Amino acid sequence: MDRTDRFINNSAPKKLLLIFLISLAISACAAFFISDKCADRIVRDQIRSELSVAGGKGLTELPDEDSISAGEEIFRKYSINRNISPKLLKSYRSVRRTIFIPVYGLFAAISAFWFFLSLRELMAIYRDLEALRNECLAAADSSEGTITLYGEDLGSVHRISDAAELLVNRLNNMKFSLSSEQRYLRTFLTDLSHQIKTSLAVVRLNTDMLTELDDLSEEQRERFSDEIQLNLDAMEKLVIEAIKLAKLDADAVEYTMEPNDVSSVCALAIKRISPLLRRKNISISKNLPQGITMLCDKSWLCEAVENILKNSADHSECTEMTADITDDPVMVRIILSDNGKGIPQEDIPKLFERFSSKSRDTTMYSSGLGMSIAQKIVRAHGGDILVYSEPDKGTRFEFVFIK
Structure with missing residues (x-):
């Protein structure tokens, strides 16, 4: 103009x-x-x-x-x-x-x-x-637009330019966040569909064999039925965890924050994971002093502890695990450690990514959605999860809650 x-x-x-x-x-x-x-x-x-x-x-x-x-x-x-x-x-x-x-x-x-x-x-x-x-x-x-500050300092035009610059910066950050979310959503849906397709293929194959083959023995029929049931259970668990993670990402979870004894939270998680530990011949030692309380949602925090224990039992190849609780004037810590194969340093940053293991289950520690869910829950409680590990020297997870 x-x-x-x-x-x-x-x-x-x-x-x-x-x-x-x-x-x-x-x-x-x-x-x-x-x-x-x-x-x-x-x-x-x-x-x-x-x-x-x-x-x-x-x-x-x-x-x-x-x-x-x-x-x-x-x-x-x-x-x-x-x-x-x-x-x-x-x-x-x-x-x-x-x-x-x-x-x-x-x-x-x-x-x-x-x-x-x-x-x-x-x-x-x-x-x-x-x-x-x-x-x-x-x-x-443009995703990289910039604004020049016009006018005299403290003048109306200068203040409008400053406000426009702030608005453009926030718009660029929003575009970047949306782009990251879109990439994550594409990857998430691809991985989820891959996981479900594998189980669906097994279920379909076994179902066809049960219905089309008449000369199957009773033992073979039971084996095919067990495989169908296992894959259906896996798909159900995967869908439930995916929905749960989506709710956590959308901040749609309403936590019931009440004073709870941290030892009871950890004891409940260990009790729920005990059948898996017995099946894998993993012993667990506990040091859970009572009287240490914090504001938390007991069921959700219990699930976070359980997910970490389950991933350690499934992927660390450990024989022993420990669960400790420490308390000092600054923080409350829940420490979960194992004597397994450890995690390579280059894999630790990927530990809490969705489906981070993919096809590398023999070398990657985390799998599925459990670790991501655990991290989301702990951060919603105002804490964070720290990881200390070396190959062949085991791994230690610390839930840190600042008072």
Whole structure:
């Protein structure tokens, strides 16, 4: 938008022009009033001087009443006296014109200077706003848009530019977050569908064999039925965990925060995981002192502890596990450790990713969604999970809750 467009398409310049024209009219009225008063005074003094001269008094002195009265006697027959209106004299208009032109010119010059200075500043503001608008439009179509700070410091345009820059930065962050969420969603759905397809393929194959093959022995039928049941259980668990993780990501979980004994939370998690530990011949030692309480949702925190224990039992190849609780004036810690194969340092940052194990179950420690769910739950309680591990030296998970 050029200067002419900015003048035409905005009302403020038109208002300035109207104010300028009004100021010219007011200046004309003021100049006319001043020139009229000055001309009246000057012509009256001229009349008094002429009467004084006619009365026989020289101009070297100021006219006095006697000489003026003598002059009035001389001009009585012409009806001329000191009270005659100056406007009746021929010189009045020329005197008034002589005074009016410079006075009006001065007022008009001041008004014109104010008008052009104000218009210039206003056009500069419009120019900055137009440039700011173009940058905002460019930033709306780009993920790396930037905003220039226009105007003087602490000025309105500068503050608007600063606010626009903040808005664009937040917009860029939102675009980045949405892009990351889209990538995560695509990966998540791909992995989830892959996990389900595998189990569905086994279920479909075994079902077809049960229905189409008549010469199967009772032992084979039981084996196929058990495999179908196992895969159905796995799919059910996977779907439940996926829904649970989606609720955690959307902050749709309502935690019931109450004072709970941390030892009872850990004891419940160990009790629920005990059948798996017995099946894998894993012993667990406990150091769970009672009396250590914290605000938490018992069922959700119990699930976080259970998920860590289950992943250790499934993937660490350990034979022993320990569960400890420590308390000090600063924090409460739940420590879960094992004597398994440990985790390579390069794999620790991926430990809490969804489906991080994929097909590398023999080398990756975490699998599925359990670790991600545990991390979400602990962070929702104001804590975090720290991991300490070395290959062949076991792994230690610490739930840290700052008081």
